[in-house]
């Protein structure tokens with residue numbers, strides 16, 4: 031059983047004994063009207079857009095709620111042959127990093143942009159864990175428009191959480207690493223002295239949304255797992271969960287979990303920003319890519335940045351504190367009022383809830399238990415609001431309904447537990463099938479949750495669907511949380527491995543979604559009318575200025591291409607109707623296909639390797655004459671003098 035492996039049999043048995051919880055059966059309690067509640071009639075829209083992380087598939091998936099229908103896979107950190115993302119010349123720069131072109135990543139967390147702590151429907155931010163990056167998607171086009179690599183970081187897990195007016199997106203490193211990759215060639219034994227936990231603050235431009243790595247904070251070399259910004263009264267602060275306070279470099283249970291308590295770290299980001307403004311911090315030379323997709327030219331560029339400002343623990347001495355938190359905290363979630371900070375110790379048999387007011391008082395009263403690597407540690411009791419007793423086993427993540435209740439996922443005991451934030455009483459518990467990771471309530475980490483539904487993203491599916499070989503899709507489960515008790519409504523498979531998710535009412539987005547007007551197309555190789563289509567040879571380079579409209583390409587027959595030429599098909603889709611893309615593919619091409627949206631220009635690069643006749647065609651069924659949307663490219667040997675004909 032996977033869940034047992036996760037913690038080691040010993041600790042699970044110990045936890046079972048501690049809490050006295052009964053293992054759950056597999057029977058499903060579904061209320062009589064569940065089908066009606068999730069049924070979205072043909073032609074009707076869902077009530078919520080649900081953005082779900084793709085985990086190890088590297089993308090972001092869009093679902094409708096309450097139907098659980100998959101609406102779209104948005105390519106972000108992985109190439110997507112379906113629409114040429116990462117294959118077209120325009121999008122290749124989006125996946126550039128200081129390690130070169132990386133076609134994949136591990137995408138865990140999402141944040142919708144906020145204004146005054148409320149979801150505002152402008153942008154969606156996504157993190158990449160493996161090669162640390164943060165992406166921004168434009169919610170008018172649902173396109174990835176920016177990707178910023180994070181230097182001095184590894185396993186970018188504690189991101190992309192944001193401050194309440196989207197001033198900063200934060201990225202905390204999961205692996206402590208030596209500052210500056212160049213200095214990484216050190217003995218692993220020197221972990222305690224050389225390895226740092228780095229927190230990155232990415233400034234967001236208020237109008238354009240453009241990201242800029244404003245500064246980093248060098249923190250003790252522990253693992254930063256998750257984080258959330260404060261809200262309202264705690265809005266100047268950011269809170270991070272940290273595990274491995276023993277600073278062990280092998281995470282065998284005996285090493286990393288021997289400390290009774292790890293930490294929640296509280297960082298005053300406003301003060302940190304003021305320190306940087308006042309000239310504090312040192313410049314660290316490092317390399318990181320900043321990739322931008324320009325929506326008017328429909329072209330991405332990648333720039334390599336060379337340095338970053340880093341604040342030290344000493345610089346941050348009055349703006350960074352730690353609070354002890356029981357056993358390997360994972361989720362770090364702040365309630366809608368900004369007063370309560372929930373730390374979920376995966377190996378703890380309780381949920382500690384801290385009070386922001388108490389924390390501030392403890393700092394003012396210097397009520398410290400000591401220091402950890404130069405960071406003052408506030409006494410546990412001094413910051414504690416209280417503990418939720420016997421909530422279940424393996425608490426991971428908490429979301430809020432805006433009515434004073436919190437909902438925590440329990441990985442080991444496979445359940446969602448509802449509890450009251452003020453008096454910390456457990457109010458309800460419902461099983462999940464099985465081993466829930468994240469859970470999500472629309473707006474559930476904002477100052478104003480939309481409530482109504484809760485989705486549990488489960489790690490293990492086992493017997494819930496028809497077997498599809500040993501590998502099954504992960505499962506999501508939808509609960510109605512509008513009443514006192516949660517009601518399970520629906521099971522549905524997901525794409526990739528979902529971790530965190532976000533949702534907002536469909537009304538906020540659906541009318542702002544737009545397509546591209548051909549007159550706004552500023553692509554350098556755009557062809558705005560069929561009459562302008564042409565083929566231009568420049569030495570070994572051949573530019574094909576091609577148009578597509580129902581149901582033909584222009585030009586559609588080309589001769590005079592030679593083996594070894596670099597042929598660039600710049601295809602402009604002249605359509606100006608909603609949902610009429612054209613595709614473009616050519617036999618033997620190394621770069622997948624193009625899927626060109628109305629008004630846009632995309633470029634496919636092809637270097638033919640053998641002489642021959644190469645058919646090309648439209649891949650997206652666009653009209654009754656779609657199958658006729660085709661042509662030929664004749665390729666002659668290198669050095670031949672077949673004239674250019676088109």
Ligand code: K7E
Pocket residue numbers: 138139187256360426427467468528529530
């Ligand atoms: Cu709990 Cu990567 Cu947010 Cu998954 S993490 S579950």
Ligand code: RUQ
Pocket residue numbers: 113114115118120121328624625626630631632633
């Ligand atoms: S590339 S994701 Cu097809 Cu021009 Cu657009």
Ligand code: CUA
Pocket residue numbers: 578580581611612613648649650651652653656657659
């Ligand atoms: Cu164009 Cu099919």
